[in-house]
Amino acid sequence: MKELDDYINKVQHLPPAPKVLPELMSLLGKEDVDSSRVVDLITYDPSLTASVIQLCNSAYFGAATPATDLQEAITRLGFQQIFRMVAAVTASRLMKPKTKGYGIHEGELWKHSVTAAVAAQLMARELGDDENEVFTAALLHDIGKIILAQGLENIYTALIEEIEKNQQALIEAEKKLLGVQHAEIGGRLLARWKFPSNMVAAIWFHHQPSMAAPHERLASYIYLGNMVAYFIGHGFGHQAFALRGRSEALEVLELTGDHLPHFMIQTYENYEAVEALFHLGK
């Protein structure tokens, strides 16, 4: 834990901690939530509120008459949808800015995150799990790459060489060259930002879902959502497929390899949602 904190503390441009989203997640985890508390919490961040209302009125989500305030947006689209919009706006602020290292071109990390989130959400919907939790965790799964990218800028070539020559997966190569890897850094960062423990564990182990126990279901959704995004070409960088196959992710969710094509098709069919989220804030 100390070496993760040390690494995070050394980073020059640490993204600002999102305040509303982790609190909103714990609030919605409780029974009998008062809607005025949710409104108060979100409006604590005026620019977040404005973005959520804008998204609510966008072509994809929009109703015939635009909502002018948050309460109206909630009445119109319901809590669940508004929650996902808060998650999307928050994640886009973190994942959208230009990132160096990893060979990421502008917008690629965000597009990857959005695709993984939509894919994972569709799986959760079909299997009857909490869509919001899955969607949010998958959106933020690569947050650690934002942190590691700064240290990778000068050694990206060495990282690629490590993957190619020694057939190492990305997280193994990161660990060898940097002493830490992006999934654990992401998990630790979310813990520091006070995200719920299931999200922390699932992101920490999104490349090794069974190690996230007792949150291996959530980790498996992220693992598979991530996989679908790479398969359909929404990955980034060189040697992007340096990922280990973890059949446990399928077993945990009682799926087989045959379900993957099905979820690839589902994700493709929901491209509009991917696009709407991708263009968020433009």
Added chain:
Amino acid sequence: MSFSNKSGFENRVVIGLAEFTATKRLDVVLATYSLGSCLGVAIYDPVARVGGLLHAMLPDSNLDPVKAARQPGMFLDTGLEGLLAAAVKLGASPMRLQVYIAGGAQIMDNSGFFSIGKRNYSACQELLPKLGLTVKAEHVGGLVNRTMYLQMFSGEVFLKVSGQSKESSL
């Protein structure tokens, strides 16, 4: 000189995921981006100067026959048939067609559950001879994302591997 300098990007026709196109227009470059585990298939008849490009996502239309009927480019079997028919309609002869394939990236997986890339490639290898087609060049498998271009006036196929700066001739 790199391909981008030679051709410019002004007349690029983009073939999206699960789509295919055939054309006789010589002033365009057919392009398909970021293939992932999907397979890109380019065909070109140098005599009739007809070309086409497919970006197929999955090996076999039996996975979802309803979707295949609506969008044949999603699968290699229905996609290849569709692409070939479209090219023949424009005057291409299957005998003369040069075939190029790229994509089919594959994660590090011993379980076989995540082998979409491999399955796409083997499906294509099985299907091509049945359609009377042989591969002229290919760049498949491995851990990389690829983008593929067919330059119509020359019939040349170019490849760009994600994370590398230059295109190369396939």
